[in-house]
Amino acid sequence: MRYVEAFASPAVVGPALAELRRALAPGRRYRLMEFCGGHTHALYRSGLIDLLPAEIAMVHGPGCPVCVLPAGPITAAIDLLERDASVVVATYADLMRVPAGRDSFAAARDRGLDVRPVHGPSEAYALAVAAPERRVVFVAIGFETTTPPTALVVQRAAREGRRNFFVYGQHLQSGAAIDHLLAAVAGGRLQLDGLVGPGHVALVVGAGFFAPFAAKGRLPIVVSGFAPFDLVRALTLLVRQVNAGRAEVEVAYDRAVTWDGNRAAQAAIDDVFEPRPRSVWRGLGELAGGSLRLRPAYRAWDAEHAFELRPVAASDHAHCLCPSILLGERAPLDCTLFGRACTPARPLGPCMVSAEGACAAVFHAGRHLLQRAGAARTESPCAPSR
Amino acid sequence: MRTIALSHGAGGSEHAELLRRVVLPALGIDDGAPLLDAAVLSELDGRPVLTTDGFVVQPLRFAGGSIGTLAFCGTVNDLAMLGARPLALTVGLVIEAGLDVALLRAVLCDLGALARQHGVRIVAGDTKVVERGKGDGVFVTTAGLGVLPPGRVAPHPSRIAVGDVVLVNGALGDHGAAIVHARAGRSDAAEVSSDAAPLHGLVEALYAAGVDVHCLRDPTRGGVAEALHGLAHDAGVTIALDEAALPVRPAVAATCELLGLDPLQLANEGKLLAFVPADDAAVALAALRSQPQGADAAIAGVVADGSPLPLVTLRTRLGGRRVVARPVGEQLPRIC
Numbered sequence: 001m002r003y004v005e006a007f008a009s010p011a012v013v014g015p016a017l018a019e020l021r022r023a024l025a026p027g028r029r030y031r032l033m034e035f036c037g038g039h040t041h042a043l044y045r046s047g048l049i050d051l052l053p054a055e056i057a058m059v060h061g062p063g064c065p066v067c068v069l070p071a072g073p074i075t076a077a078i079d080l081l082e083r084d085a086s087v088v089v090a091t092y093a094d095l096m097r098v099p100a101g102r103d104s105f106a107a108a109r110d111r112g113l114d115v116r117p118v119h120g121p122s123e124a125y126a127l128a129v130a131a132p133e134r135r136v137v138f139v140a141i142g143f144e145t146t147t148p149p150t151a152l153v154v155q156r157a158a159r160e161g162r163r164n165f166f167v168y169g170q171h172l173q174s175g176a177a178i179d180h181l182l183a184a185v186a187g188g189r190l191q192l193d194g195l196v197g198p199g200h201v202a203l204v205v206g207a208g209f210f211a212p213f214a215a216k217g218r219l220p221i222v223v224s225g226f227a228p229f230d231l232v233r234a235l236t237l238l239v240r241q242v243n244a245g246r247a248e249v250e251v252a253y254d255r256a257v258t259w260d261g262n263r264a265a266q267a268a269i270d271d272v273f274e275p276r277p278r279s280v281w282r283g284l285g286e287l288a289g290g291s292l293r294l295r296p297a298y299r300a301w302d303a304e305h306a307f308e309l310r311p312v313a314a315s316d317h318a319h320c321l322c323p324s325i326l327l328g329e330r331a332p333l334d335c336t337l338f339g340r341a342c343t344p345a346r347p348l349g350p351c352m353v354s355a356e357g358a359c360a361a362v363f364h365a366g367r368h369l370l371q372r373a374g375a376a377r378t379e380s381p382c383a384p385s386r
Numbered sequence: 387m388r389t390i391a392l393s394h395g396a397g398g399s400e401h402a403e404l405l406r407r408v409v410l411p412a413l414g415i416d417d418g419a420p421l422l423d424a425a426v427l428s429e430l431d432g433r434p435v436l437t438t439d440g441f442v443v444q445p446l447r448f449a450g451g452s453i454g455t456l457a458f459c460g461t462v463n464d465l466a467m468l469g470a471r472p473l474a475l476t477v478g479l480v481i482e483a484g485l486d487v488a489l490l491r492a493v494l495c496d497l498g499a500l501a502r503q504h505g506v507r508i509v510a511g512d513t514k515v516v517e518r519g520k521g522d523g524v525f526v527t528t529a530g531l532g533v534l535p536p537g538r539v540a541p542h543p544s545r546i547a548v549g550d551v552v553l554v555n556g557a558l559g560d561h562g563a564a565i566v567h568a569r570a571g572r573s574d575a576a577e578v579s580s581d582a583a584p585l586h587g588l589v590e591a592l593y594a595a596g597v598d599v600h601c602l603r604d605p606t607r608g609g610v611a612e613a614l615h616g617l618a619h620d621a622g623v624t625i626a627l628d629e630a631a632l633p634v635r636p637a638v639a640a641t642c643e644l645l646g647l648d649p650l651q652l653a654n655e656g657k658l659l660a661f662v663p664a665d666d667a668a669v670a671l672a673a674l675r676s677q678p679q680g681a682d683a684a685i686a687g688v689v690a691d692g693s694p695l696p697l698v699t700l701r702t703r704l705g706g707r708r709v710v711a712r713p714v715g716e717q718l719p720r721i722c
Contacts, residue, residue, distance in 0.1 A: 005636075008491065012555015013704055093718030117718055119645075228704060354413050355646070355676045366709020369697055 008046065016232040021053050021241045028054050031191055033328050035178065036198035037356030038062030038226050044365035046228045056235060059190075059328035061176045063198055065142045066094045067350040067357040068326065069282040069305035073170050075098035079138055080307050081113040087307075088131070091139035092146075093117035098353050099346075101314060120146075121151030121153040128165035137303045139168045145200040147171045147292065148265035151272040154294065155317070157301050166303035169273065169293050172281070174201050175213070176290030182217035184327050192328070196231070196267035197223035199253045204269075206261025218247045225253035246344035253347055270343025272298055280313055282293045282350040283322040317342075322349035325358055332359040332367075339368045390485040395515025407545025408487060409513060412494035413477065414502050427474060432533040435470035435540075435713040437461060439522055441526040446493055450566035450580030450656070452562070454496035459582045459655055460606070461530035466586035467658065468540045468604040469593070470532030475501065477528055478512040481497060482521030490524060497526075502586055538593065541661075543620035545600040548691040551667035552625060553660045555674050556581070557633040558610055563641045569660035577637040578699055583656030588677050592660060595673035601661040604654070608713045610686075611650040611698065613659060615712045618696040627687035627700045627710065650700075651713045661689065 006012065024030075034040055040060045043049045049058065062068060077089050078100065088104070090099060096106040096117055109115040114134075118124050121138050140150040150167060153157035157165045184190040197210050202223040214221045220241035224234035234252035241248060272294060279291030294302040304386050316322065319337055324330035332338050332351065342348040344360050351359035362368070394404040410416040441457045452457075462472040477497065481490065501508050536542055560581040567578055585604065592599050599716065601621075605613035611630075618625050634649045642649050656679060662670045666683060674680030690699075698710040 004640065007702070010704055044708060045702075047700075047702030047704050047708055050706035051704055096718060097714075364709075364711040366697065366699070366711070369695055369709050370699070370707065372695060 004227065007047045007229040011229045011250040013048075013232060016229055016236070017051060020232055020236045020239065023236050023243070024053060024055050025243045026325065028055065028243070030193045030239055031059055031098040031243055032194045032196060032235060033059040033061045033181070033192055034196040034231075035061040035174070036196070036201070037067065037358070037361070038198075038200070039196055039211065039231060040358050040361045041356045042228065042231060043224050044361045044367075046182070048231060049365075050236065052235070056239075058110070059192065060325065060332075060361070061181065061195075061231050061328060062284060062326040063143070063174065064351070064354050064356045064358075065172050066354035068172065068177070068283055069095075069098065069141055069170055069279050070136060070282045070311070071100035071314040073139070073168065073309070074098060074105065075103065075240060075314070076309040076311040077137065077168060078103055078105070078108045078113065079275045080309065081108060081115070084135070084307070086133070086135050088114045088116060088127060088134050088136045089139060090116045090118045090127055090136055092120075095139065095141060099348075111180040114295060116128055121150050125153050125162075125165055127303070128162060132164055135164045135166065137166045137307070139170060141170045143172050143174045143198070143201050144204045144269070145153065147269050147273065148204060148262070150350070151268035154301050155268065158298060158303055163300070166301055167294060167305055168303035171273065171292040173275065173290050173292065174198060174277070175209070176214050176287045177281075177284070178210075178282055180287060181327065182213065182219065184329070185217060185219065192219065192329055193242045194220040194222070196234050196238065197221045197249070199223055199225045199230070199257060202251070202253070202261065204262050204265045206259055207249050207251045208259045209261065214247050214249050220247050222248075222250045222252050223257050225256060255293050263382065271295075274347060288381055316350070317348040320349035320360070322351045325351050333371070335359070339363060387487050389487060389583060390481050390483055390490065390515055392483045392515055392517065397542055401513070405513065408491050409479070409494060410509070412491045412498055413508050413511075414498035414661060415508055421511060423512070425474070427509065427531070430473075430533045432535045435465050435468050435532040435534050437464040437530045439530070441528075443565070444522055444524060445568050446489060448580055449564045449578065449580040452493040452496045453524065454493035454498075455500065455525040455580070455582045456501040456618050456655060457528050458497050458506075459584050461528040462504070462584040462586055463604045463658075465532035466584070466589045467603070467604055468532075468534065469538050469589060469599065470534050471590070471607075472506045472530060472584070474505070474507045474509045474531045474585055475528055476510040477508055477526065479514070480514065480521055480525040480527070481505065481515050482518060482523055483515055484518045484524050493524065500584065502687045504586075512517070518551050532582055541602045542601045543601050543617050546617065546621035546623060546661050547600065547663070548623060549664050550600055550661045550683045550687070550689040551664050551670075551685055552627070552687045553662065553667070553670055553674060554610070554633070554684055554686045554715060555585075555680040556656075557635045558605075558654060558657065559642070559649035560650030561655040562609065562647075563638045565653070566641060566645065566647070578635070579639060582655035585656065585658050585677050585679070586678050588658060588674055591673045591677050591680070592662075592670055595669050597662050597666045597670045597673060599660060599662060603659045605657055605659055606655060607653050609649070609651045609653055610659065611648070611710045612713050614698045614710065619699050621689075621716065622696055624690045624695070624697045624699060625687055626690040627698065630665050630703045631684050631698050631713050632686055633682045633684050648711070650710055659686070664688075
């Protein structure tokens with residue numbers, strides 16, 4: 001905790017903010033996107049969003065893997081539970097309340113289906129060991145951050161010959177989302193001066209992973225941690241790059257992130273998973289690649305194969321602005337559903353689903369309430385600087 | 387008798403044996419007097435205050451307490467939050483067949499010891515046994531009787547006024563964090579234990595110091611966030627908290643950081659929020675700090691004016707302002 005404290009206290013963040021202000025070029029405005037939902041959440045939770053210089057507009061990005069996971073796999077897993085009483089579905093708690101049509105894992109559990117929220121795949125694996133008569137399906141979600149532990153547990157299942165443990169692989173690749181963003185920038189739909197790169201993804205893939213994106217999109221990328229100090233430092237580095245006309249990858253989280261990342265984790269991912277030819281993301285639609293499935297060598301542990309799971313595509317709510325919000329084109333408070341029809345308790349769109357979705361972060365910080373009470377900037381937190 | 391069987395709830399000799407050998411001695415009421423299903427109590431000096439409560443927790447024991455501790459503290463605290471002095475309890479047990487008798491004895495000993503220590507009598511009870519799989523070890527239900535001393539105005543949300551100061555008697559989220567660790571089997575490793583404790587001593591200290599107590603609330607399920615949201619709506623006010631002033635233990639803060647939880651949404655079982663007039667705040671703070679359970683007491687915030695909406699806001703340590711989120715559903719650890 002002292003370690004967390006060290007990067008969050010006003011004594012370190014205050015001077016960092018002063019340095020950020022000094023870095024600004026006179027008269028210039030900066031539109032910077034935080035890719036990762038964790039960063040969005042941190043900006044609001046810490047109150048940093050109110051303290052940033054007015055010249056900086058933060059645009060919230062699509063980096064919330066819970067948000068962008070489509071409803072199809074959840075429905076497919078619930079259908080499996082309905083038809084096979086031997087099955088236990090284990091998944092990260094983040095997924096419990098995610099809506100799939102009118103259903104969710106939480107609702108399925110409430111009507112007696114066996115859904116267990118777990119802290120990770122090894123806990124799911126322990127369930128399989130403890131109950132050999134049951135068949136445990138771990139619904140694996142997340143970007144590269146959570147992919148290595150899934151890969152390791154699949155390797156372990158193979159090594160130990162465990163036949164009642166399966167993985168329903170729904171891991172996503174952050175690179176596909178960045179490609180999607182760069183296409184929106186290139187197409188003029190999104191104006192962006194720089195990108196705050198995802199710190200925990202970078203821990204695994206390495207900062208160097210982002211270099212081709214920075215070069216291709218001519219976009220500065222600075223990898224950041226999740227404490228307020230990290231974010232302010234990342235913004236400062238981005239501002240300096242913008243001022244100098246550079247588009248490089250830098251790391252503002254060097255106590256954790258290296259250029260090459262975690263090679264062992266990368267090797268485990270590569271051993272167990274392969275990209276799907278195409279994938280569907282909630283809000284973003286169909287992407288080339290973007291999602292991982294188990295390689296044929298691990299087919300015996302692949303729930304998709306063992307239980308013939310065929311997720312059907314589900315459509316998003318007609319008035320939901322999430323497709324634009326995920327790309328930073330629109331802000332949560334622009335949406336007519338926000339806080340009325342769509343709330344964290346009954347989310348309609350992907351950005352309200354997880355606490356780290358842009359809409360949920362704004363909702364939880366009560367920006368709509370503060371605005372109505374006349375106590376917050378009335379400008380949408382990521383409104384384009386016109 | 388090692389484990390509870392269905393026959394222990396059937397009303398025959400085994401039922402009597404369970405009571406005589408386990409339940410009554412553990413609760414400290416094995417004086418051999420005939421067992422009655424109800425009790426006639428002495429006349430009260432003041433208005434009676436009555437509460438009922440139910441207790442469900444897994445695991446049944448955790449760092450800092452057990453379901454027995456919770457049953458006593460939860461009931462007594464419901465009385466204390468209305469300014470009452472606790473007098474008597476009834477205890478109902480719904481036990482799941484197969485429960486380890488030693489575990490049952492241990493949790494009931496926790497309840498009995500607290501009752502003796504605080505002079506609260508257990509005056510009646512009930513014991514049922516349900517089939518295995520139909521319960522969660524043991525469920526405890528209670529009724530609690532207290533008395534509002536003559537001349538004391540019961541604290542109530544309607545007495546909350548703009549300008550009131552909100553005090554808290556110590557660190558937030560200890561109980562919730564202890565349960566999180568206990569469920570993960572990490573009770574010993576983590577430096578976190580439940581704060582479960584009766585609060586009537588603190589309440590008496592406030593009154594003894596002459597504080598005009600406007601409102602009291604124990605922030606249990608849903609934590610401080612839920613308690614204050616409820617009060618803000620009931621009283622139609624905005625409550626403004628100061629993050630820098632909120633006491634949170636480093637180990638609890640670290641637990642929250644790691645698992646994506648919010649200390650303001652974690653349950654407390656030995657904390658109270660006291661709304662007092664600004665003029666009484668210093669005296670109230672000193673009164674709380676004079677008690678062992680109030681050593682870390684702090685001024686958490688104020689009742690602010692000027693907002694058309696009932697809100698709970700937080701000035702962050704960095705100086706930003708946000709609304710304190712109201713908990714949605716159960717608190718589950720998050721990955722991202």
